[in-house]
Amino acid sequence: MGETQRNDRRRALLIAAPRLTAWFAANRRAFPWRESRTPYKVLVSETMLQQTRIEAVLKYYERFMKAFPTLRALAGAPEDLVMKHWEGLGYYSRARNLKKCAEICAEHHDGKLPETYAELIRLPGLGPYSAGAVASLCHDEAVPAVDGNVLRVLARFFGDARDVRLPEVRKEAEDVIRAVLEDGLVSPSLFNEALMELGETLCAPKGKPQCECCPWEKICRAHAEGREEKLPYRSAGAARAVEEKTVWIFICGGRIALEKRPNTGMLRGLYGFPMTEGTVPDAETADTVLRDRGIAPLRVLPFGIAKHVFTHKEWHMTGYLAETEKPVPGFSYVTAGELANSYALPSAFRAYRDRLAAGR
Ligand code: SF4
Incomplete structure (x- = not known):
């Protein structure tokens, strides 16, 4: 993608941002990890949400937080017990990394997660998405948090038919969001969470997106061209x-x-x-x-x-x-x-x- 197209996208997203955040402020769903938000709650919920839909995560999240209400509690728990409380979610390496991360934070960060993206990304189990989610949602740092939901929303909004599996497509999505956030006109916390919410609700992966209720209905390229159900394009992965x-x-x-x-x-x-x-x-x-x-x-x-x-x-x-x-x-x-x-x-x-x- 050339410089001109990159700038066009940044401008389009900057113009679209206030509609999105206003919609989110009015339609924000209540979840336990959104009540009295802490970095630990965000990390646990986002780690669980990487593999399972919100409705299914709720019961696992409540059970996990009841057993390990703080990073220190998680750090001090036997690994088998942590696995038992992860049972049903699959991807056990994520639980193991969460525990390792808690142990490092207990030992080196006074039992808290560090605040900046640069420090978070160095911890076990935190990739660009979860580090971006914690840094932006909890500390309003101007960094993107791009997962499959956000990639889908942007592919539709920009009418981009490229393969969302391509690393450069993800990188460009991160770059355009970072550029918008660094302009300072929109709160990183609000914008990132609003994008995630749009991808989990109106612009969901299955079924027809609910464009008639979407704050971007009038400015979304895929919707204008009637391609919202054809995007994003995702190439077939290697056979299992x-x-x-x-x-x-x-x-x-x-x-x-x-x-x-x-x-x-x-x-x-x-x-x-x-x-x-x-x-x-x-x-x-x-x-x-x-x-x-x-x-x-x-x-x-x-x-x-x-x-x-x-x-x-x-x-x-x-x-x-x-x-x-x-x-x-x-x-x-x-x-x-x-x-x-x-x-x-x-x-x-x-x-x-x-x-x-x-x-x-
Ligand atoms: S208008 Fe439709 S396709 Fe476009 S972002 Fe909104 S819900 Fe998604």
Whole structure:
């Protein structure tokens, strides 16, 4: 994009800003993280919102903040407990980074998040979006906070048909917002939050945008050209790799075996059901596989198939329930109650946990 086009965009956004912030002031939704706002509340909510819609986040947010009301509380909590309170949100590395960030802040920043974007971006788990959100929303620093919602709104507003996955498209969105904020005519906090709100409500990703209610209805290029449902353009990502797995539900004396996953790889450091690579096709073969490994099952039953989709790969799982007389070495055995209440089981294993709970 040339200099002239960049300037045109900056001017257009500058002119559009007051309508957006006025709309936001009148239509702002109430959320717990907006009440008596603190940087910690913004960080936790924005980290959760990167992966889940607001309606779904509310209950997780309340539960998490009740357990860890301050950065210091989060820093001092056992990691397994933090994971348990993140259960259901997925992307456990985000929770782990949030805890690491809390530990650094407890040790080096008097238990508070630093105030500037430059310092925030150096903390674990804070990328340009979350550092920008904390710095602008809490300290009115003139920095952008560009996520998928903001990219969509800008692609429509400017009628930009380029691929929003391209790094230069994101960078240009950040640059134009920064230029508008640095002009000093609009509050960074108000403008950034208003843009996010527009992308979460009227200019949402699914369904037809509600242009008739939008403060930019008369000045939005995509709407003027009838292209609002065609934008943004997003190229297809690389195909996800499929991995075949066999999940083992070992039961001994009514207790269930859990395995702490290694500290590297997928779902690292979390508890899950024991798993081996590849598909074991039937219960008879499963029985043989276990005996070959020195495990003598009393009985082996098929326990269904399940699929879990991660961002870049899919697990196609085949489950077997194997009752044993003695615990299989190397695993922790827990009661059904402990499994439900004390262990953060990643959603990849949820189908098998639910089948166990339902007695199937
Ligand atoms: S007019 Fe429609 S497409 Fe344009 S920003 Fe508003 S809601 Fe989105």
